[in-house]
Amino acid sequence: MAKKKSKSAKDANLYYPIDSIVQNANVKEYENLYKKSIKDVEGFWAEQANTLDWYKKWDKVLDDSKKPFYKWFKGAKTNIVQNAIDRHLKTWRRNKIAFIWEGEPGDVKVFSYHALNREVTKFANILKSMGVKKRDIVTIYMPQIPELAFAMLACAKIGAAHSVVYGGFSVEALAERIADAQSRVLVTADGGWRRGKVNDLKGIVNEAISRSPTIEACITVKRTGHEVFMENDRDFWYHDLASLPIANSKCETEVMDAEDMLFILYTSGTTGKPKGLVHTHGGYSVYTSTTHRMVFDIKDEDRWWCAADPGWITGHSYIVYAPLINGSTIMMYEGAPNHPYPNRWWQMVEKYGITILYTSPTAIRGLMRFGDQWPKRHDISSLRLLGSVGEPINPEAWKWYHSVIGDNKCPIMDTWWQTETGGFMITPLPITPLKPGSGTKPFFGIEADVVNEEGKTVKPGEEGKLIIKNPWPGMARTVMGDPKRYVDTYWKDYKEQGWYKAGDSARIDKDGYFWIIGRIDDVIKVSGYRLGTAEIESALVSHPQVAEAAAIALPHELKGNAIHAYVILKAGLVGDAALDKSLRDHVGHEMGPIAKPESITFVDSLPKTRSGKIMRRVLKARAQGLPEGDLSTIEE
């Protein structure tokens, strides 16, 4: 697929990989392999699954008898920990570094696979001693510290599911997710470091627990040492529990069905409360490890750094599970990229000899803004591959990343995927000629297309809806407790064809390259973080002075999108600067700082349809001075 070209070779609009990348790539060819994988999807995934350990292999690769509730590797027995830890202990990798972790203040911890197993086993026994059983859901709300990964793996090891809530979320967001998961046990920390300050997670937890009657026990890891309130008989310090005899390093990994739940992860949707998407042990293990190995060309000598937060799907799949299954050495960093100076990341790339860096366009734009002198201070020549995820990357940021960080020699893997998909769906391989801003082509076994309302493929270059035509092992199996919502959200629009609707608009160019444009529903991507307009609006309306609210996204140079809110106050109230601040702070307190609106406009009415739905597209068009489109259905 890749033509022979010299370093940084590019023609009019294609960037070709350098020779050494092509020669050493794990996957050396795309087109034929892709065709083969689509012709025999089950065969392709069976071949990948055979590279993993199983307690018992499957009777059937794909069971599609209850579409769209697909089942993968039916009849197989496994546990993701069997592949992420246990199998490595039997090989030389027992002594390989699994995690290198650096805290924001500069403290460092390193864990071999042997040490990782010890820590996970200890944590597993502690959870068991708290009464956690197979199929319980443990909520985890933590900063980016190694114990976050240990807690996730400990749950998996004993057959419990985890629900990780992003540490940047706040009281109501956490309470709502605990309530939906009906968690009895919560794992947290006394705080984490961010820009030199302590993020008071335990304070938020205490307030959230007061709204969460299901929580019986809360385990707190001491990270910052600042004073926190601990309630008798409910709150336990992790280090106290770890010193008890029960916290020993003997614990069998629970044998699970391939389709048993591994975790739920909440994600924002169009309406109401967030959806808990369910991922499973078997298919997810196969899908994440295969995509990671092939797309990022994983070699044993690599040092892999996915600079996302483990609290989002990117962290679940590509900080914790896939790299561990592939036996990689993983870098994990606690804090902000520009603290204390904008060279922090580059310093760590140099210090640890990072070979692959995977991050978001927002982070790239944020670091680019400080200028080339910061990365140029460091020897970052260990980098071999780069990656981008979470939002479309603008060509300017892509080119900076490619030339200044990648020295024109590191291909950029712009991976399109979602919480729902479990792993990469549209992505280059290291051998793929690249176009800045395009995720290029579908991964093996994935049939993607861009279609109109009727399901007809649109012409090259035309915008349409992104759909996936066939199932894949990493797909979310359902929305926890609400299978109808799963069907309605993803499978209803193209029911006849049986296609998955991604919720993004996209176009395909004449070379078959995919270009993601953005969300077509009421999901807002702020700095690559996924938020629902409904959640932001409900946080605003929970303020005593607000009657109604609408939130929209408008383009933002750094964050990709920023939130703008329109608020109708209760009768007789008048908006002013103090109320503006109070509302923004209130959203920050309920949802988290990332959800704080950039601006608030006080209005007397909102454009609505006759059925009472807020027409956010009208607000958006008006704010941007664009045509407002068809207004015939407007009521107010």
Ligand code: PRX
């Ligand atoms: O809009 C797409 C955008 O992020 C959405 C999924 O968000 P989330 O579930 O939080 O998962 C993010 C990390 C996988 C998608 O519907 N998105 C994700 N990756 C890209 C992207 N948009 C453009 N380019 C990408 N590479």
